[in-house]
Amino acid sequence: MCELPTLLLIKETNKQIRVAFDEHFASTSPDGPRPQERHLLFYLSNHPEATSADLQSFQCRSKSSISESLSALEEGGYIELVNCEEDRRKKHICITDLGRSIIEDTQNRAKAFDQTLLEGVNAEEEAVLRKALERIIANAERSKNGQ
Numbered sequence: 001m002c003e004l005p006t007l008l009l010i011k012e013t014n015k016q017i018r019v020a021f022d023e024h025f026a027s028t029s030p031d032g033p034r035p036q037e038r039h040l041l042f043y044l045s046n047h048p049e050a051t052s053a054d055l056q057s058f059q060c061r062s063k064s065s066i067s068e069s070l071s072a073l074e075e076g077g078y079i080e081l082v083n084c085e086e087d088r089r090k091k092h093i094c095i096t097d098l099g100r101s102i103i104e105d106t107q108n109r110a111k112a113f114d115q116t117l118l119e120g121v122n123a124e125e126e127a128v129l130r131k132a133l134e135r136i137i138a139n140a141e142r143s144k145n146g147q
Helices: 006-028 035-046 052-059 063-075 097-117 123-144
Strands: 079-083 091-095
Touching (some): 006 097, 035 063, 035 097, 052 063, 091 097
Antiparallel strands (some): 079 091
């Protein structure tokens, strides 16, 4: 078996983790929001001023797909869409108490999932991995901006 180039290894790692993560949340919470909607709630909890465009960029999804997820979150009572007083075309996305409980549940499940992923990896190896991934992310950002 040949060694994968680093970029392909990163892409494959991302794919495998995302699929396993989504399956984990789909199987553990059939009545709650879908995994991609949990991702949105989590993102919104860390970026309260996020716009629909920010969400599209974060999840690499289309405007209509994000709108569908926001509608599902609103219908489920996880968020409220509030008209912006300065610009009626815009809506603020506000997380409800129910949405916050889902975020807390998601964080707890993500921590457990992290432990599963890092099984057999010691603290030193994890620290090296984190540092390398942070550097790769920074390099990708710099590359994206044409530097």
